[in-house]
Amino acid sequence: MRQRVGQNVAQLGAWDAACYFAGMALRRLGIRLYKYEFVAQPVAVAPLARGRGKAIDVRLATDIAGVPPDYPRPARVVADRFAQGALTLQAWKGGDLAGFLWLLHDGYREDEVRADYRLASPASVWDFDVYVAPAYRMGPTYLRLWEEANTLLRERGVRWTCSRISSFNVASRHAHARLGTVRMGGALFLCAGRWQLSCLTQAPFLHLSRQAAPRLTFDTAALAPPQPLQTMPR
Secondary structure (H helix, E strand, O other), X not given: OHHHHHHHHHHHOHHHHHHHHHXXXXXXXXXXXXXXXXXXXXXXXXXXXXXXXXXXXXXXXXXXXXXXXXXXXXXXHHHHXXXXXXXXXXXXXXXXXXXXXXXXXXXXXXXXXXXXXXXXXXOEEEEEEEEEOHHHOOOOHHHHXXXXXXXXXXXXXXXXXXXXXXXXXXXXXXHHHHOOOEEEEEEEEEEEOOEEEEXXXXXXXXXXXXXXXXXXXXXXXXXXXXXXXXXOOO
């Protein structure tokens, strides 16, 4: 147990590790704890995959007809995303769905807790649910997805893509950091039945409700102009 605690502190930092173990203890009482970081990453100019992954075909889907029957997300969740105006890029290797990511132009209604994320600048989008199938996680699928996403976003005049990541997901934090992310804030949510307590780094800062969702607005116009990523950071 001591070794496990030490590993989590080394990977997450003392505060996030404390929240992680508190969440595990609270879950036994029927209380769920979520801790998020909100980040923005610049839309890259140069290819990220450096010529790798040419056999991976990245396709755009804008409605549920473009999603395969065995898609690894519930159909109601997928339908709700498209109803919000989302689009998704899917990476295919032969007949296998190797990965996908989702994009929304105005913001995103969180599907893990009650929260509504809004984007103030038309030059930004929200990305979410970036997924690579286990069999393809050691290859270039992740970079190919972002390479095609960046091409699409540049064509639409988008300069920044924003997202939330779990403070407890070390792999996701590192993957985003390699893409040059800028931290835009954080949040902690405690959920017990219908009650939700939200502790936020921006207005409304503290929010308690059985039904309503706090609205968080992110403005990338306040960020320094993004520097083009000429190569994928190592």
